[in-house]
Amino acid sequence: MSIDFTTATFKDFENIPDYDIAQRAEYFYEFLDHMKARGHMNYRLKNTSGSNATLNINIGDHNKEYISFVSSDYLGFSQHPKVKQAAIEGIEKYGTGTGASPLIGGNFDYHNAIEKKIADFFGRNEDEVILFTTGYSANSATLQILMQKEDIAILDMGVHASVHEGCAFTNKKTFPHNNLEALEHILKVCENTYRTKLVIVDGVYSQEGDTSRAKEIYDLVKKYNAYLMVDDAHGVGVMGKTGRGALEDDDLLDKIDFITGTSSKTFGNLGGYVIANKKITSFLKFQSRQHIFSVTAPPSSFGILKAIDLIDEEPFWKDKLWDNINYFKKGLNDLGLDTGITCSAIIPVKIGDQNKMWDIGRILLENGVYTNPIMYPAVARKDARIRMTVTARHEKEHLDKTLNVFDDINKKLHIAKK
Numbered sequence: 001m002s003i004d005f006t007t008a009t010f011k012d013f014e015n016i017p018d019y020d021i022a023q024r025a026e027y028f029y030e031f032l033d034h035m036k037a038r039g040h041m042n043y044r045l046k047n048t049s050g051s052n053a054t055l056n057i058n059i060g061d062h063n064k065e066y067i068s069f070v071s072s073d074y075l076g077f078s079q080h081p082k083v084k085q086a087a088i089e090g091i092e093k094y095g096t097g098t099g100a101s102p103l104i105g106g107n108f109d110y111h112n113a114i115e116k117k118i119a120d121f122f123g124r125n126e127d128e129v130i131l132f133t134t135g136y137s138a139n140s141a142t143l144q145i146l147m148q149k150e151d152i153a154i155l156d157m158g159v160h161a162s163v164h165e166g167c168a169f170t171n172k173k174t175f176p177h178n179n180l181e182a183l184e185h186i187l188k189v190c191e192n193t194y195r196t197k198l199v200i201v202d203g204v205y206s207q208e209g210d211t212s213r214a215k216e217i218y219d220l221v222k223k224y225n226a227y228l229m230v231d232d233a234h235g236v237g238v239m240g241k242t243g244r245g246a247l248e249d250d251d252l253l254d255k256i257d258f259i260t261g262t263s264s265k266t267f268g269n270l271g272g273y274v275i276a277n278k279k280i281t282s283f284l285k286f287q288s289r290q291h292i293f294s295v296t297a298p299p300s301s302f303g304i305l306k307a308i309d310l311i312d313e314e315p316f317w318k319d320k321l322w323d324n325i326n327y328f329k330k331g332l333n334d335l336g337l338d339t340g341i342t343c344s345a346i347i348p349v350k351i352g353d354q355n356k357m358w359d360i361g362r363i364l365l366e367n368g369v370y371t372n373p374i375m376y377p378a379v380a381r382k383d384a385r386i387r388m389t390v391t392a393r394h395e396k397e398h399l400d401k402t403l404n405v406f407d408d409i410n411k412k413l414h415i416a417k418k
Helices: 020-035 081-093 109-121 135-146 161-166 180-190 212-224 279-285 299-313 316-334 354-368 398-413
Strands: 056-057 061-067 129-134 152-156 169-174 197-202 227-231 258-262 273-274 346-354 373-374 384-389
Touching: 061 398, 081 299, 109 129, 109 273, 109 299, 129 135, 129 279, 135 161, 135 169, 135 197, 135 273, 135 279, 152 161, 169 180, 180 197, 180 212, 197 212, 212 227, 227 279, 273 279, 279 299, 299 316, 316 346, 316 398, 346 354, 354 384, 354 398
Parallel strands: 152 169, 152 197, 197 227, 227 258
Antiparallel strands: 056 061, 129 273, 258 273, 346 384, 373 384
16 A cells, blocks of 8 residues: 555555555654655654743754744643642642552542642532543543443534544544534434433634633523533633633533543643532443542642632733733734634634645744644645644734744745735
8 A cells, every 4th residue: 555645644544445554654654754754743842941932842863942833831820839839849749740540549638629729619519520631531431431422422523533432432423513403303303212411512612712602501401401511622712701610701610420531731730620519420430440549630630729719810811811912813814814713812824725724834843933733634635734722821923923934935926815
């Protein structure tokens, strides 16, 4: 089998017919060499400084500062002195690790404190929250144990990869992004066929940067006696009047059956959580394999407690973030670039052609701007884009320099769509 490296994606090497493990790995290694030779390896770069508006990156044994649009630390709390100090205090009191899973000795009082803090933040009871080591496992582990062969998961096509992984042991249908007519059709067809019907959407979608039609979806789901899960990893701290996420302004925080999220973005740390009724969270605490067999979050998680407080104590970070979002998005649109339907801190510049996307990623990097070129299967094959995340740590000079680089790129490659 021959794969055209000029049009290939990582997905093409996942399972090559008649190639064993070593052969697939060798062929993929050749593809990586091809990408490196063309300057298209914007992936797995070696950072030598902390997550911030700028990153020091080591490329080819040269260390240089780059403007960073690759972090989801939206409010910059991983660098906040009070969050750092809280993490240090956690380590000083408990050490650097927990040494066990929650079921057999790894459940510490600070884990319970984080559960309570998250519950209070969302206006829920503390026994309605369960912690996971990552946001990814919060989705995959919960779905794997709750959804079985007698059930069906109904997914918006834009949900995260962790959701798809979690649905490996159940029946699954997808509907076009935010298409309520298609969703209702599936709900009708499945109404009396499956034991459990669970609709899964995002609060903010990680590639388009838009939001779900949560209120309409909620009403539709309840009409057909189904459950609703919302993954709001990218909404918390960014969306909502007080930063409670994409569900806050629709007054849905106490109504959604399952809310999942992460501490790795706005909370500036590591970990994931699921919010559900207390009987379901209790079930998960004793049945979810990734929960009961994974070591618990380290004492540095104390930083999460302070980060959550800061959303209310220092709301100016959210205001600064939105000033940056609006400024940067307007600048890109004024250049005629296609930012799609984003309404969040995730801003894509849609290119379409994959090879052109890689060239743009290379030119940006050569000019000191670090971004994420995104291709299939994260997006459709003809919908390649440069994905950027804006944070409260960016200054106007960072945004202006990036806009100037995009202006130069447009003059050379003619990427404007309007």
